[in-house]
Amino acid sequence: MDAHRRPLTDRTLPLLTEGYAWLPDRMRDSADRVVRTRLLGRPALAVRGPDAVRFFYDEAHVHRHGAVPAPVLDTLFGQGAVHTLDGDAHRARKELFLPLLDPERVAGLTEHVTAAWDEAVHDWSGRDRVVLFDEAGVVLTRGVCRWAGLPGEAVDAESLARDLIAMVDGFASPGPRHLRARRARSRQEARTARLIEDVRSGAVTAPDGSVLERVARHRDAPDRPLDARTAAVELLNVLRPTVAVSWFVAFSAHALHRWPAHRERLRAGDDAFATAFAHEVRRFYPFAPFLGGRVVTDLTWRGASVPAGGILLLDVYGQNHDEDLWGDPYTFRPERFLDRPPGRDELIPQGGADPATGHRCPGERITVGLLEALAVRLARLEYTVPVQDLRIPLRRIPTRPRSGFAVTGVRAP
Ligand code: HEM
Numbered sequence: 553m554d555a556h557r558r559p560l561t562d563r564t565l566p567l568l569t570e571g572y573a574w575l576p577d578r579m580r581d582s583a584d585r586v587v588r589t590r591l592l593g594r595p596a597l598a599v600r601g602p603d604a605v606r607f608f609y610d611e612a613h614v615h616r617h618g619a620v621p622a623p624v625l626d627t628l629f630g631q632g633a634v635h636t637l638d639g640d641a642h643r644a645r646k647e648l649f650l651p652l653l654d655p656e657r658v659a660g661l662t663e664h665v666t667a668a669w670d671e672a673v674h675d676w677s678g679r680d681r682v683v684l685f686d687e688a689g690v691v692l693t694r695g696v697c698r699w700a701g702l703p704g705e706a707v708d709a710e711s712l713a714r715d716l717i718a719m720v721d722g723f724a725s726p727g728p729r730h731l732r733a734r735r736a737r738s739r740q741e742a743r744t745a746r747l748i749e750d751v752r753s754g755a756v757t758a759p760d761g762s763v764l765e766r767v768a769r770h771r772d773a774p775d776r777p778l779d780a781r782t783a784a785v786e787l788l789n790v791l792r793p794t795v796a797v798s799w800f801v802a803f804s805a806h807a808l809h810r811w812p813a814h815r816e817r818l819r820a821g822d823d824a825f826a827t828a829f830a831h832e833v834r835r836f837y838p839f840a841p842f843l844g845g846r847v848v849t850d851l852t853w854r855g856a857s858v859p860a861g862g863i864l865l866l867d868v869y870g871q872n873h874d875e876d877l878w879g880d881p882y883t884f885r886p887e888r889f890l891d892r893p894p895g896r897d898e899l900i901p902q903g904g905a906d907p908a909t910g911h912r913c914p915g916e917r918i919t920v921g922l923l924e925a926l927a928v929r930l931a932r933l934e935y936t937v938p939v940q941d942l943r944i945p946l947r948r949i950p951t952r953p954r955s956g957f958a959v960t961g962v963r964a965p
Pocket of ligand 1: 636646789791793794796798800839843901903910911912915918
């Protein structure tokens, strides 16, 4: 029987056990970079490549409403989040996030985060051992909360950082990590919704033009203000992914440890190299495995079909490691981005296509800006890397160096 027509077995369980390798392993057998499978009881088609990115982001092909499984909404994104909207509703809500692409805002956030980093480094130098993944989470939480206009007394950076990290860490795994993520989300949604109500009632003043103020007064339409819970979900959709940059900070430390030659160019303040390093960290290390949407009309891609109601998957991790696109995908080589900046639909760790019209991450410039600044600070920091488990297990989603990257003997530059 033709491979494109054969009945399919559901692959949800193998996905949970194989992690990042699940889709790329199946893609390897397909010259056309397309795989038919079954997920969550539905037929699915997985695609890869810049043309496939445009196919995936075409709203006539794929909708997001009803596509994200409830366990992911209840941990990672929140119910009613921008990630789940389509068409005009999506565009109206996305207005809230598009100013995050503005270079001045990116620079403002970077300043707050680097100030928090510099304060923290003094404290680290007095300690025996520091786990960079955990500490980066606290630094990013302090920086993003100050920048977003949250009142200082409303923020306990350590516990908020723990909850925001837990929401990301537990979205894709059954068991205790998932329960922690659910509890973290309900705690922080309730707290943040109270803060939104306080801003609306005037009990708390949000700085003009701050993210807090904009979220509190956002309306999807003149007669459609957001209820406080949805506003809380969207404020957390700025705080949580900013704090998730901790994953890339731990990966940057890992890269500097494995390939210490990069340290010199970062230390020297070579801006173009810092940008290239940030892109290579986002390309090389695993974070989002793939993206999915609900197919709204029968679709065929390179001879393989999926019916309306099925799932279309974009193989993010696979595309970022595709030999045809990168040549030497498993070599960590920031220089590849010095020769040529990444094409819009080639490098897709934060989604593809245009963030203004589709679901691509509006925080991509923030992520790159933060990584550029923090990679330079990491390169200039003096520390020792003690013996520890630095393996990055590909079965775990999201993964990170097992030890969180511990350092000792920190000395501020
Ligand atoms: C660790 C760094 C980050 C990674 C790996 C990441 C990754 C992603 C990915 C894969 C998507 C989905 C794209 C799609 O569905 O097509 C996304 C969407 C989104 N991201 Fe990020 N992101 C990061 C940082 C940020 C930051 C810093 C912010 C905001 C400050 C942010 C806010 C959002 C929002 C609001 C969406 C939903 C966009 C929409 O549905 O239209 N992200 N991100």
